[in-house]
Each structure stands twice: as structure tokens, then as C-alpha cells.
Amino acid sequence: MAHSRHYLMCRPDHFAVEYAINPWMDPSKGADAATAVRQWERLKETYEELGHRVSLIDPIDGLPDMVFAANGALVVGGRVYGARFATAERAAEGPAYLRWFTENGFAPVMEPTVTNEGEGDFLVLDEVVLAGTGFRTEIAAHQEAQEFLGRPVVTLRLVDPCYYHLDTALFPIDGRNVAYYPGAFSPGSRDVLRRMFPDAVIAGPDDAAVLGLNAVSDGHNVIVNVEAADLSLELKRRGLNVIPVDLSELRKAGGGPKCCTLEIRP
Ligand code: ARG
Numbered sequence: 001m002a003h004s005r006h007y008l009m010c011r012p013d014h015f016a017v018e019y020a021i022n023p024w025m026d027p028s029k030g031a032d033a034a035t036a037v038r039q040w041e042r043l044k045e046t047y048e049e050l051g052h053r054v055s056l057i058d059p060i061d062g063l064p065d066m067v068f069a070a071n072g073a074l075v076v077g078g079r080v081y082g083a084r085f086a087t088a089e090r091a092a093e094g095p096a097y098l099r100w101f102t103e104n105g106f107a108p109v110m111e112p113t114v115t116n117e118g119e120g121d122f123l124v125l126d127e128v129v130l131a132g133t134g135f136r137t138e139i140a141a142h143q144e145a146q147e148f149l150g151r152p153v154v155t156l157r158l159v160d161p162c163y164y165h166l167d168t169a170l171f172p173i174d175g176r177n178v179a180y181y182p183g184a185f186s187p188g189s190r191d192v193l194r195r196m197f198p199d200a201v202i203a204g205p206d207d208a209a210v211l212g213l214n215a216v217s218d219g220h221n222v223i224v225n226v227e228a229a230d231l232s233l234e235l236k237r238r239g240l241n242v243i244p245v246d247l248s249e250l251r252k253a254g255g256g257p258k259c260c261t262l263e264i265r266p
Helices: 033-049 093-103 139-149 187-196 205-209 229-237
Strands: 006-009 053-056 073-076 079-082 122-124 129-133 153-157 170-172 178-180 221-225 241-245
Touching (some): 033 241, 073 093, 079 139, 205 229
Parallel strands (some): 129 153, 221 241
Antiparallel strands (some): 073 079
């Protein structure tokens, strides 16, 4: 069922591509913060038009990737499992997001003991949390999150550096089903996905390559990169309301709509 969501976002005032920590980033080409802000504003308005609530965290100068709020934490049942970034370039974001949750009255807020990049690698369904590993988040964090949240966590292994976070290769359509790009996963994890989600939407390489799987669904409306043509068609065929967005500037850093969006689950 679609219902109103609560999202945390971070305006890309200081957005830039000045280092490369994934294959999408090319510092010699850079990126334009003003364009990113315009595209991001449209995404935020889209959520608000759908009746979702958007909270904002202040962007910090010198943290150009902070716009990718999904990486800031994992929030389930009001419990906040903090992030610990894999790269030095983003390390300061972990404490910044933790501070936001503490200052806004969330409890408990847990500082993680192992590397994990929040909702970039943890995707929440009704009965289970799917968790990526291979590039950023360590398996030990999957176990730590399971213990802290009291939800079963299923490990999935990512194998393609272009799909370095789980949310670049898979998104929950609703609490029970997902869409994903099989090429991003190890053979064993592909089998796991096939067993768990026999009715999944299977995306091809073209949709994956425009970060089409980095989508946000409320169970009825799916916000997806405008270039993901085949995927959008299939989602519509299944009765979903597809809302295309243009986040081409943010894609230069390897991010799409989901990366910009941290869901706060009460
Ligand atoms: N440049 C950022 C990084 O490589 C992009 C993060 C995208 N976020 C996400 N949830 N996939 O860390």
C-alpha cells in the first residue's frame, strides 16, 4: 500500500566531482552544483507533491557527496543505525548524519563499529532487510544491523564496480517485491534473489547503466531516472505510477533519486 513517507535529504549546495571513489566519477570532467541543485529541488518537490514529508540536513562545505543522504544511516522502527563510510573522502559524513538524528530526538541512535554505508547497502522490506557487500559495506555490519534492529538481514554480494552499492542495482517496489539487475550480483546471490522474489522485475544492462534501479517507490508511485525506458514500461505494465526525474548531474557522481533519499521509518 502507498502511504505517506518521511525522507531526509541534503541540498547539493557543495556538490562537485573532485575525487573518484566509483567508476562514474571523473574529476577531470567535474560537475555543476547549480544544475545539481535545480534537479534535486525538482526531486524534493516531487516527494512533497505526493504528500511525503521531507526533512533537511544542512550540507557541509568540503563534503561534495553529502547530497547522497541514503548513505547517512539506516532507520527502521525509529531505531537509527549510523553509517561508517568506507572511504576517507566521505568519513566526516557519518558523524554529521548521526548528530542530525540525535539532535532531532531520535533514540536509540547507534554508532556502528564496522564499515557500512547506510541505505546505500541496506534496503528494507516488510519481513526482511536486504544488504549489499563487496565494495563498501562489510558483512559484519549486516550482522550488527540485524542484532540492533531485530530484523532478519540477507546478505547479497555485489560484483560489478559500477554497481558498488546495493541501491544502484535493486529497489523494493513494495514491502514484498523488488526490481533488480542480475548482472550486478554474484551467481549465489542471483539464486537467492530468484528464490526470494520469483515475481521480481528484472532489469537489463541499459536500464542499469542509467542508474534506473536507483529508484524510490512508495508502493504505488515509483520515482525513476527518466532515461530508464524499458524498466519504466515494465513498471507501468504492473500498474505502478512511474514518475520520471532527471538527475543527470548527480549521476556524474554515481548517484540517482534513491541515493539522494534517506527514508525515516517510524
Ligand atoms: N559518489 C558517491 C559515492 O561513491 C555516490 C553515492 C551514491 N549513493 C548511493 N546510495 N548509492 O559514495
